[in-house]
Amino acid sequence: xxxxxxxxxxxxxxxxxxxxxxxxxxxxxxxxxxxxxxxxxxxxxxxxxxxxxxxxxxxxxxxxxxxxxxxxxxxxxxxxxxxxxxxxxxxxxxxxxxxxxxxxx
Amino acid sequence: xxxxxxxxxxxxxxxxxxxxxxxxxxxxxxxxxxxxxxxxxxxxxxxxxxxxxxxxxxxxxxxxxxxxxxxxxxxxxxxxxxxxxxxxxxxxxxxxxxxxxxxxxxxxxxxxxxxxxxxxxxxxxxxxxxx
Numbered sequence: 001x002x003x004x005x006x007x008x009x010x011x012x013x014x015x016x017x018x019x020x021x022x023x024x025x026x027x028x029x030x031x032x033x034x035x036x037x038x039x040x041x042x043x044x045x046x047x048x049x050x051x052x053x054x055x056x057x058x059x060x061x062x063x064x065x066x067x068x069x070x071x072x073x074x075x076x077x078x079x080x081x082x083x084x085x086x087x088x089x090x091x092x093x094x095x096x097x098x099x100x101x102x103x104x105x
Numbered sequence: 106x107x108x109x110x111x112x113x114x115x116x117x118x119x120x121x122x123x124x125x126x127x128x129x130x131x132x133x134x135x136x137x138x139x140x141x142x143x144x145x146x147x148x149x150x151x152x153x154x155x156x157x158x159x160x161x162x163x164x165x166x167x168x169x170x171x172x173x174x175x176x177x178x179x180x181x182x183x184x185x186x187x188x189x190x191x192x193x194x195x196x197x198x199x200x201x202x203x204x205x206x207x208x209x210x211x212x213x214x215x216x217x218x219x220x221x222x223x224x225x226x227x228x229x230x231x232x233x234x235x236x
Contacts, residue, residue: 036217043210054137055210061133062210065217068130072225 018044021063029070036066126179126225128171134214135171138193139164141211145196164189179225186222190215 019041029037040059047055146152146160167189170177197203197211 036213039213043206046206047210055207057133058137058210058214061131061137062214062217064130065134065214065221068127069217069221069224071127072221076227 018060018063029066030073033066033070037063040066124179124225125176126221128175128177131218131221132171134218135167138190138211138214138218139168142189142193142196145193145200149196160192179222183222183226186218190219 040062044056044059047059142164143161146157146164149157152160163185167182167185170182170185193215194212197208200208203211
């Protein structure tokens, strides 16, 4: 009879590969996405142990959806930074124009 | 002034990227969710033929989106994703023959899709003052 630990040892290369991919895909991701990634990785171990290839593929697909969510969040964060820079520049321009008009008058 | 223009263009480009979902990242999950959804709908005797056709047509539209395009505009298709996923979840939750692990994984697939489209759609609306 093989113990759970031995089973984990047998499948550890597969699970380690999934963990490595999850870490790479979700580098710097928010806590909620990291939690999803941990749950998925835990499920992968069970799916592999049961030889459930279809479930393993679905779990792999879930990691890709997580990575896409992470990409969107990162894009939105960049947009906010750009937006605030643009606002500052617009305000600066407004002040500059005001000073110029006052000087002209 | 020139810098202002360049920043505006950059802002517009990044803004578009936040509402567009890359289909390559979601194809696998959409495919399994639609397959399951369709199998449940086909075997549901409580549905009329018309209802079955309507539900299957809806899921086929979702699948076609991910196979025909490389990018999807999230706000436009969020309702479609929500509708198919909600029906999928209803069937999965009611299926008492499903092992706990499978139920957990199946429900997570739709949760992740709904979240992704919701987050991408938020990007389409102007940010609130509290942002």
